[in-house]
Amino acid sequence: MVDxxxxxxxxDRRGGWAYLAWLVRCQPWRSLAGAVLASVWMVLLAVAPYLxxxxxxxxxxxxxxxxxxxxxxxxxxxxALNAWVSIMxxxxxxxxxxxxxxxxxxxxxxHTVRLGAALPGRMGTGEVVTIGVSDxxxxxxxxxxxxxxxxxxxxxVFVAGLLLSVSPLLAAVVLxxxxxxxxxxxxxxxxxxGTESEYRERQGVLTARIGDLAGGLRVLNGFGGKELFAxxxxxxxxxxxxxxxxxxxxTSWMQALGVGLPTLFLAVVTWLAARxxxxxxxxxxxxxxxxxxxxxxIGPVAFLVDMGYQLSRGVVAARRVVRLLRLEPDPGTGAxxxxxxxxxxxxxxHDPASGVRVAPGRLxxxxxxxxxxxTAVVDRLGRYGPSDxxxxxxRLDAVPLDQVRARILVADNEADLFAGSLREVVGGRREPSxxxxxxxxxxxxxxxxxxxxxxxxxxxxxxxxRSLSGGQRQRVRLVRAxxxxxxxxxxxxxxxxxxxxxxxxxxxxxRTARAGRTTVVTTTSPLVLDQAETVHYLxxxxxxxxxxHRDLLEREPGYRALVAxxxxxxxxxxxxxxxxxxxxxxxxxxxxGTGAxxxADNDADADAEGAVR
Numbered sequence: 186m187v188d189x190x191x192x193x194x195x196x197d198r199r200g201g202w203a204y205l206a207w208l209v210r211c212q213p214w215r216s217l218a219g220a221v222l223a224s225v226w227m228v229l230l231a232v233a234p235y236l237x238x239x240x241x242x243x244x245x246x247x248x249x250x251x252x253x254x255x256x257x258x259x260x261x262x263x264x265a266l267n268a269w270v271s272i273m274x275x276x277x278x279x280x281x282x283x284x285x286x287x288x289x290x291x292x293x294x295x296h297t298v299r300l301g302a303a304l305p306g307r308m309g310t311g312e313v314v315t316i317g318v319s320d321x322x323x324x325x326x327x328x329x330x331x332x333x334x335x336x337x338x339x340x341x342v343f344v345a346g347l348l349l350s351v352s353p354l355l356a357a358v359v360l361x362x363x364x365x366x367x368x369x370x371x372x373x374x375x376x377x378x379g380t381e382s383e384y385r386e387r388q389g390v391l392t393a394r395i396g397d398l399a400g401g402l403r404v405l406n407g408f409g410g411k412e413l414f415a416x417x418x419x420x421x422x423x424x425x426x427x428x429x430x431x432x433x434x435x436t437s438w439m440q441a442l443g444v445g446l447p448t449l450f451l452a453v454v455t456w457l458a459a460r461x462x463x464x465x466x467x468x469x470x471x472x473x474x475x476x477x478x479x480x481x482x483i484g485p486v487a488f489l490v491d492m493g494y495q496l497s498r499g500v501v502a503a504r505r506v507v508r509l510l511r512l513e514p515d516p517g518t519g520a521x522x523x524x525x526x527x528x529x530x531x532x533x534x535h536d537p538a539s540g541v542r543v544a545p546g547r548l549x550x551x552x553x554x555x556x557x558x559x560t561a562v563v564d565r566l567g568r569y570g571p572s573d574x575x576x577x578x579x580r581l582d583a584v585p586l587d588q589v590r591a592r593i594l595v596a597d598n599e600a601d602l603f604a605g606s607l608r609e610v611v612g613g614r615r616e617p618s619x620x621x622x623x624x625x626x627x628x629x630x631x632x633x634x635x636x637x638x639x640x641x642x643x644x645x646x647x648x649x650x651r652s653l654s655g656g657q658r659q660r661v662r663l664v665r666a667x668x669x670x671x672x673x674x675x676x677x678x679x680x681x682x683x684x685x686x687x688x689x690x691x692x693x694x695x696r697t698a699r700a701g702r703t704t705v706v707t708t709t710s711p712l713v714l715d716q717a718e719t720v721h722y723l724x725x726x727x728x729x730x731x732x733x734h735r736d737l738l739e740r741e742p743g744y745r746a747l748v749a750x751x752x753x754x755x756x757x758x759x760x761x762x763x764x765x766x767x768x769x770x771x772x773x774x775x776x777x778g779t780g781a782x783x784x785a786d787n788d789a790d791a792d793a794e795g796a797v798r
Contacts, residue, residue: 199507201507205500240470242469243470274332304512330495380435527576534575547718597662612665630694663695
């Protein structure tokens with residue numbers, strides 16, 4: 186089987202059949218062994234009726250005890266040998282299926298990693314989940330045709346040859362039986378592929394819908410939209426169930442034919458053999474052997490019909506995998522030409538498309554009325570799309586991607602949070618020291634999160650942080666970004682879900698924590714902008730003005746109008762938090778959940794008041 190650390194190879198992406206053939210070619214000797222063992226196993230099953238007929242004709246009928254004992258012994262030896270062959274066949278085919286399963290899993294996982302940020306926009310979450318959960322199993326099961334499928338064909342021809350020595354008529358009936366089966370089952374296989382493909386598509390959409398509902402249930406409840414989405418989900422479920430019935434209808438016919446046709450086949454051949462025996466054209470032993478041959482053929486014929494069903498489903502699943510493998514990373518996000526190394530020292534990042542210039546070692550803010558335009562600049566600066574960005578004296582897309590990712594971090598506001606302890610979630614691939622974690626937690630004003638959990642940093646966090654509130658998730662993401670300690674941090678709306686009081690504390694502490702490091706934030710919050718050393722105001726995706734926050738407030742009406750929308754809300758939150766701080770117990774901290782101590786709260790209030798004036 187494929188090793189966990191072994192290269193799975195380059196898959197054949199021409200289509201579903203080509204992909205299945207590639208899986209077989211990846212393990213040729215094992216596949217050949219499975220085919221040989223399955224063929225020997227089924228042939229030995231057919232040999233048993235022949236030995237039984239000899240025991241009847243040469244031993245039992247003439248009363249020859251020695252001959253009867255000899256043929257009986259031979260029958261026992263063949264049975265024992267076939268039992269061992271059957272065990273080896275099963276072991277080999279299990280390895281063939283496991284290799285296909287693990288190889289497909291590695292190929293899919295590796296390609297999704299290469300696609301990176303481009304994947305969510307190119308393929309739905311539900312479809313990816315369906316491939317990983319269902320399709321890999323279906324593909325692995327389809328490879329059973331390599332062993333018993335080949336063996337069924339071999340034993341079919343072998344039995345036809347044995348019957349030819351008994352009766353040419355019976356041999357002709359047996360040889361003509363498979364074309365009849367193919368004519369009856371073939372159209373059903375084509376129909377099954379169509380209905381199965383549609384079912385898989387609907388299943389992927391519904392799986393994605395389940396994930397969306399689970400992630401946004403609190404929001405739906407808040408807006409009163411839970412019933413609306415529940416009704417929509419119910420209608421989609423009914424359509425999926427109806428499509429499932431159509432798939433089941435075709436499947437039931439194929440399975441019924443798989444059982445019924447071989448039985449009918451047995452009845453026809455047995456009737457012909459009995460008539461031949463009654464006319465004296467066949468001995469009693471030959472009649473027994475014919476019945477045994479046809480009884481043995483019931484299994485292979487039924488298996489061939491079932492293999493048609495399994496292959497139809499396997500091709501559909503393989504096509505879905507191939508569709509994923511055909512996706513390519515967005516231009517500019519590939520491995521890079523390797524023509525130049527990254528600058529040895531912190532250098533200026535310049536985006537010619539927007540005119541944004543990010544000076545090293547400074548806190549820079551990007552402001553724009555359209556969120557998509559601002560994030561597009563961040564994507565180019567982080568090389569998550571086609572980019573003419575220069576990093577110092579070199580083009581960013583000429584630098585090897587591993588160097589870019591090691592030194593430039595894009596911290597998306599909706600980045601995934603994986604399940605695990607809070608320490609594991611914020612630590613990422615690193616193992617930060619307790620002091621580093623404490624410093625990052627304080628910088629993100631996340632002290633209250635750690636203190637509010639029963640086990641602190643050891644407390645479990647569910648996938649996507651669903652056990653946390655929106656503001657808590659945002660601060661946890663910020664902690665993780667700070668602990669990554671990237672040379673360049675590009676943070677997208679890092680404080681959008683925070684109240685003004687906590688936002689002011691985060692803005693001030695972020696500037697301190699990242700002092701001397703290049704940091705870019707996208708925001709329209711005056712509390713964050715007031716801490717920025719450089720603010721780029723973007724209009725239609727291009728820099729319209731650059732300066733300090735308070736300077737732009739005075740000389741740029743558009744900037745002032747844009748920021749004022751957040752300033753009004755920030756002013757109200759700041760006043761409310763100030764009243765909380767100056768209440769009956771001025772020496773105590775503010776209400777739980779602000780994430781800052783008394784001194785920090787007072788500093789945050791002062792920052793908030795200055796920023797919105």
